[in-house]
Amino acid sequence: MSDQPLMTARGVTKIYGERIGCEAVDLDIHPGEIVAIVGESGSGKTTLLNCLSARLAPSAGSIDYRMRDGRLQDLYAMGEAERRFLMRTDWGFVHQNPADGLRMGVSAGANVGERLMAVGERHYGRIRDTALDWLERVEISTDRIDDRPNAFSGGMRQRLQIARNLVTGPRLVFMDEPTGGLDVSVQARLLDLLRGLVGELGLAAIVVTHDLAVARLLSQRIMVMKDGRVIEHGLTDRVLDDPREPYTQLLVSSILQV
Numbered sequence: 001m002s003d004q005p006l007m008t009a010r011g012v013t014k015i016y017g018e019r020i021g022c023e024a025v026d027l028d029i030h031p032g033e034i035v036a037i038v039g040e041s042g043s044g045k046t047t048l049l050n051c052l053s054a055r056l057a058p059s060a061g062s063i064d065y066r067m068r069d070g071r072l073q074d075l076y077a078m079g080e081a082e083r084r085f086l087m088r089t090d091w092g093f094v095h096q097n098p099a100d101g102l103r104m105g106v107s108a109g110a111n112v113g114e115r116l117m118a119v120g121e122r123h124y125g126r127i128r129d130t131a132l133d134w135l136e137r138v139e140i141s142t143d144r145i146d147d148r149p150n151a152f153s154g155g156m157r158q159r160l161q162i163a164r165n166l167v168t169g170p171r172l173v174f175m176d177e178p179t180g181g182l183d184v185s186v187q188a189r190l191l192d193l194l195r196g197l198v199g200e201l202g203l204a205a206i207v208v209t210h211d212l213a214v215a216r217l218l219s220q221r222i223m224v225m226k227d228g229r230v231i232e233h234g235l236t237d238r239v240l241d242d243p244r245e246p247y248t249q250l251l252v253s254s255i256l257q258v
Helices: 045-052 080-089 108-118 124-137 154-166 184-201 212-218 236-241 246-257
Strands: 007-016 019-029 034-038 060-066 072-074 091-094 172-176 204-209 221-226 229-235
Touching: 007 045, 019 045, 019 229, 034 045, 034 212, 045 172, 045 204, 080 091, 080 108, 091 154, 108 124, 108 154, 124 154, 154 184, 184 212, 204 212, 212 236, 221 236, 221 246, 229 236, 229 246
Parallel strands: 034 204, 034 221, 091 172, 172 204
Antiparallel strands: 007 019, 007 060, 060 072, 221 229
């Protein structure tokens, strides 16, 4: 893992009128590191993810990202076009609802190929071959390459969304409840796939989840949020096996009682 962080966030705060979305959050994430952000619904974890991924401008604080040439750049000092290019190439974003991250009216192959075209690939044969390779990697039969996502199951759509995001070799992937809404058996298969791909590609990832089992399986570090603030932060096994904060203890014990 590199000594230099890939992303550095300081004092990230988002206020919606009278309501606090997130407040005074600090985070460093290094290349190849997986950080889970956990908490109950309304804890602020998705607001924080949206601020970190440049989908929602914070009310205060700074977020710096290390570009491929080594320069740290303030995300919100960039132009809109530069941020959008970063989202299409160097970053991935896996939505809870795969329909939000796919183009439902075009084929599976076109969904993967579109990201390749964003990084300058124009050769149809190479695009199709790469799409076929990625469908195999995410366990979708290659004879489905010309089918549209609306003909796929929820688990297949989520796997296609993962292929679409990872095909450009991003360095940082944001995941918002990536297994939410899926059957338990489908969740387990998807988590195994995600863990394997993230490890193989050496990606950094920020994973928002309410499921502590997902956090334990995927992440090295965990941040626990409550009422918009980070109340506990540390190595995943340490936090889940020996939680210090009463709220974290309650979260862990509630899972154990299920």
